[in-house]
Amino acid sequence: MKKLVILGMAALLTVGCKGYLEEDTTGLLYGGNVLSTQDGLESALTGAYRGLGNQWTYGFLHPSANAATIGSDDVTTHPASNKADWREFDQFNVSTTNQRSGAVYNGCYKAIQGANNVINNYAKTVGTKATIDIIAGEAFFIRGFSYYWLTRFYGNIPLVTAGEYSADLLTIKKSTPAEVYALIVEDLKKAETMLPNTRRDPGRPNAGSAKAFLADVYLTMAGWPLKQTDKYDLAAAKAKEVIDNRATYGFALMPTFAEVFANDPAVAIIPESVFQINGFTGGSGTANATYGNTTMPGEEGGWDDMFAELNFFKNFPEGPRKDATFRTQFGLGATTIPWQNSLTKHPYYKKWYIKGNIVTSSISLPSVMMRYPHVLTIYAEAKARGTGGPDQAAYDALNQVRLRGLPAGAKALAPGDGLTAAQFADAVVQERAWEFACERTRWFDLIRLEQVEAANAAKSPDDLQPIKPITKANYWFTLPYTDTSINPNL
Amino acid sequence: MDVGLEMEFLNGRLHIEADYFKKNTTDLLLNVAIPSYAGGGTQARNVGEIENKGFEFSIGGSPVVTGGFRWETNLNFSTLANKVISLGGLPRLGQGTGVGAGMSTTNEFMLIPGEPLGSYWGLKYLGTWKPNEADAAAKQGRVPGDPHYQDLNGDNSITTDDFQIIGRAFPKATGGWNNTFSYKGLTLNVFFNGVFGVDKLNYTRAAALSGSGDARQFILSEIRDYYRPGNETSDVPAFTKTYQPFTQSSRFLEDGSFVRLKNVSLSYNVPAGLMHNKATVRVFASATNLLTFTKYKGPDPESARVGSNTDTAIGIDYGSYPNAKQYTLGINLGF
Numbered sequence: 001m002k003k004l005v006i007l008g009m010a011a012l013l014t015v016g017c018k019g020y021l022e023e024d025t026t027g028l029l030y031g032g033n034v035l036s037t038q039d040g041l042e043s044a045l046t047g048a049y050r051g052l053g054n055q056w057t058y059g060f061l062h063p064s065a066n067a068a069t070i071g072s073d074d075v076t077t078h079p080a081s082n083k084a085d086w087r088e089f090d091q092f093n094v095s096t097t098n099q100r101s102g103a104v105y106n107g108c109y110k111a112i113q114g115a116n117n118v119i120n121n122y123a124k125t126v127g128t129k130a131t132i133d134i135i136a137g138e139a140f141f142i143r144g145f146s147y148y149w150l151t152r153f154y155g156n157i158p159l160v161t162a163g164e165y166s167a168d169l170l171t172i173k174k175s176t177p178a179e180v181y182a183l184i185v186e187d188l189k190k191a192e193t194m195l196p197n198t199r200r201d202p203g204r205p206n207a208g209s210a211k212a213f214l215a216d217v218y219l220t221m222a223g224w225p226l227k228q229t230d231k232y233d234l235a236a237a238k239a240k241e242v243i244d245n246r247a248t249y250g251f252a253l254m255p256t257f258a259e260v261f262a263n264d265p266a267v268a269i270i271p272e273s274v275f276q277i278n279g280f281t282g283g284s285g286t287a288n289a290t291y292g293n294t295t296m297p298g299e300e301g302g303w304d305d306m307f308a309e310l311n312f313f314k315n316f317p318e319g320p321r322k323d324a325t326f327r328t329q330f331g332l333g334a335t336t337i338p339w340q341n342s343l344t345k346h347p348y349y350k351k352w353y354i355k356g357n358i359v360t361s362s363i364s365l366p367s368v369m370m371r372y373p374h375v376l377t378i379y380a381e382a383k384a385r386g387t388g389g390p391d392q393a394a395y396d397a398l399n400q401v402r403l404r405g406l407p408a409g410a411k412a413l414a415p416g417d418g419l420t421a422a423q424f425a426d427a428v429v430q431e432r433a434w435e436f437a438c439e440r441t442r443w444f445d446l447i448r449l450e451q452v453e454a455a456n457a458a459k460s461p462d463d464l465q466p467i468k469p470i471t472k473a474n475y476w477f478t479l480p481y482t483d484t485s486i487n488p489n490l
Numbered sequence: 491m492d493v494g495l496e497m498e499f500l501n502g503r504l505h506i507e508a509d510y511f512k513k514n515t516t517d518l519l520l521n522v523a524i525p526s527y528a529g530g531g532t533q534a535r536n537v538g539e540i541e542n543k544g545f546e547f548s549i550g551g552s553p554v555v556t557g558g559f560r561w562e563t564n565l566n567f568s569t570l571a572n573k574v575i576s577l578g579g580l581p582r583l584g585q586g587t588g589v590g591a592g593m594s595t596t597n598e599f600m601l602i603p604g605e606p607l608g609s610y611w612g613l614k615y616l617g618t619w620k621p622n623e624a625d626a627a628a629k630q631g632r633v634p635g636d637p638h639y640q641d642l643n644g645d646n647s648i649t650t651d652d653f654q655i656i657g658r659a660f661p662k663a664t665g666g667w668n669n670t671f672s673y674k675g676l677t678l679n680v681f682f683n684g685v686f687g688v689d690k691l692n693y694t695r696a697a698a699l700s701g702s703g704d705a706r707q708f709i710l711s712e713i714r715d716y717y718r719p720g721n722e723t724s725d726v727p728a729f730t731k732t733y734q735p736f737t738q739s740s741r742f743l744e745d746g747s748f749v750r751l752k753n754v755s756l757s758y759n760v761p762a763g764l765m766h767n768k769a770t771v772r773v774f775a776s777a778t779n780l781l782t783f784t785k786y787k788g789p790d791p792e793s794a795r796v797g798s799n800t801d802t803a804i805g806i807d808y809g810s811y812p813n814a815k816q817y818t819l820g821i822n823l824g825f
Binding site: 079080081082083084087088091093095096097105106109110112113157158160165169170172464465466467468478480481482483485486487488 | 523524525526527528529530581582584596630631632647648649650700701705706707729731732733734735
């Protein structure tokens with residue numbers, strides 16, 4: 001079994017004294033020299049992946065992205081303890097020095113910098129064209145993926161396409177979401193044509209991954225803030241392409257929900273994984289901390305970082321999915337206590353328990369950034385909101401996800417049930433809330449559909465409340481102070 | 491520039507030395523931060539100019555020389571004022587310590603032209619919101635008992651825009667006082683040193699009192715004074731659901747001035763005649779850090795710093811190991 005081990009590649013930024021020193025950049029991951037060879041290009045690409053996964057520092061291998069998205073109604077955090085930076089998100093009071101959103105910001109820009117380096121140089125690389133195209137395709141994917149996270153978090157952001165540092169970057173102005181999305185779409189369109197149907201390693205994208213993310217991007221563009229509703233049709237068509245060719249891309253809906261979250265470190269990739277960032281305990285800062293401690297209660301040696309909101313849990317439809325989603329009895333030994341008697345008095349997310357309930361924060365498991373049922377629901381919702389309303393395929397897509405989560409014998413939804421197109425679309429959104437609970441998905445749904453206020457109004461009074469009334473200003477975070485304090489134009 | 495004066499009186503029994511100095515350092519090599527979107531990290535650049543000026547004063551002599559008894563003493567005292575003159579066009583430049591673990595959210599120090607090096611950057615803590623301030627607190631989404639920080643720009647939201655210079659990490663003055671008393675074979679040495687007019691950012695206390703970083707509980711006895719009905723005068727915040735602590739605030743900035751009995755030692759040279767052979771014998775007892783006079787709440791106002799221990803980022807106490815009190819007993823034998 002091959003595992004993608006992302007090695008840290010130190011991109012050495014050197015400031016030369018021109019005229020005093022002739023630099024030989026051979027061996028550096030910088031400058032035109034190294035990128036003229038295929039091996040050099042490949043190393044630069046590996047460095048780009050590193051931005052997405054650096055345990056505790058930046059990227060997605062620790063629960064920073066989870067923390068930054070708990071303004072949704074599925075996840076909350078401890079009302080006291082050392083969770084001030086988590087509460088800032090749940091209570092809509094995010095400071096510009098918050099290190100959680102900051103970790104995503106830093107990681108995405110690291111990845112972008114690496115990807116820019118590949119993208120700006122691959123045309124000049126000497127080697128096997130087919131392989132070079134794949135390397136470049138992965139770079140386009142990484143850049144599109146990273147900017148997608150950034151603009152959904154921050155809205156207006158610096159749009160950097162240069163791979164090398166220059167003083168001009170210190171005074172760059174912000175770009176609008178429309179400009180950022182234009183680049184994201186362009187990048188993912190290139191990625192879908194340049195990437196192979198089979199991924200090179202579990203932690204890399206294939207053409208299907210690019211298409212799936214493009215569908216998701218279109219769905220988001222159709223909602224707030226751009227509200228380009230013509231994108232619903234594009235989202236549906238792109239998602240359909242992935243669904244129809246799922247076997248080609250190696251995507252499949254697993255038979256039971258519990259299997260999806262078996263979280264067995266011996267399994268490198270599950271069939272539902274559309275794109276994942278691999279964690280690996282053998283490297284330095286490469287293990288994954290989004291499992292284990294972070295979602296376990298103090299009673300089990302956990303950190304109480306994130307757990308279920310009370311009304312979300314209460315309203316969650318009974319069935320195998322609910323059973324596999326939540327942990328409601330705490331204790332790793334013979335005696336257990338119900339969540340109501342625990343210190344935080346909340347059910348927890350069993351989803352992120354490691355197989356065998358190992359208590360650790362470093363494990364060789366991937367951060368799955370999109371699951372195949374996500375694509376099914378993109379199709380169902382986009383079709384319903386687009387031209388013509390939901391067709392039978394949209395119903396089939398929703399039913400696949402829905403029925404797997406419900407008790408055996410649950411009735412499938414059918415066009416004859418009398419749902420309007422809007423009601424059907426809302427049902428899909430609700431289904432996504434259940435299916436992707438605590439998977440960094442709900443927050444973005446609430447934003448694009450402008451439902452953040454309504455969802456938070458329905459919170460249990462026993463959960464953390466927004467510190468001030470939620471407004472559109474809370475939909476985006478303010479850019480990190482580390483950068484705004486340097487660049488006056490941000 | 492250095493102007494000095496040196497005087498000696500009474501056959502050398504009293505000497506006085508005074509100096510005034512002013513020195514400007516240019517082309518300082520400082521680490522200038524690069525935005526994360528441009529790669530992050532820092533770039534070493536020759537920027538700026540710093541001015542240092544101060545007095546040095548020393549007085550000493552032998553006030554008592556009588557019979558076999560002799561007291562020699564020396565007192566020195568110096569002041570230092572430094573100021574950033576320019577940062578090569580930059581309006582300001584942050585310098586951090588990299589404490590991490592959820593403690594430092596941004597640079598603790600800000601270099602600003604006209605201000606000294608080691609200027610702490612943070613929020614000004616105004617105590618807890620009091621019951622009669624409930625309306626003002628509510629505008630910020632807080633309730634009485636929550637920490638009250640100065641809202642510098644008046645936008646009813648506490649952010650990094652409200653950060654300001656809250657203290658100085660460079661002492662205004664330092665001094666030392668050394669005394670030697672001798673009588674026949676007996677010698678007593680007493681040495682005091684002192685640091686005056688300095689602020690220390692006590693992150694150790696902050697971690698133990700705000701539920702930040704790796705400390706998840708409040709673990710200092712100070713917490714017993716927390717704000718609650720009947721104890722509204724307390725500035726130790728209440729346990730509320732709107733509690734948002736900032737460790738980088740004047741709440742955890744303390745006066746780090748101290749006077750310390752750094753060393754005291756007593757030794758006795760046993761008279762040669764008492765020994766049968768020609769051996770020399772000296773017995774001694776000494777103690778270091780025996781007494782400290784300070785208002786600082788941490789274990790040691792003098793303890794080492796953390797992070798980038800450079801001139802531009804000093805004075806933070808985060809779990810730094812205190813200087814030990816040491817007692818030494820000994821015998822020197824010479825053959």
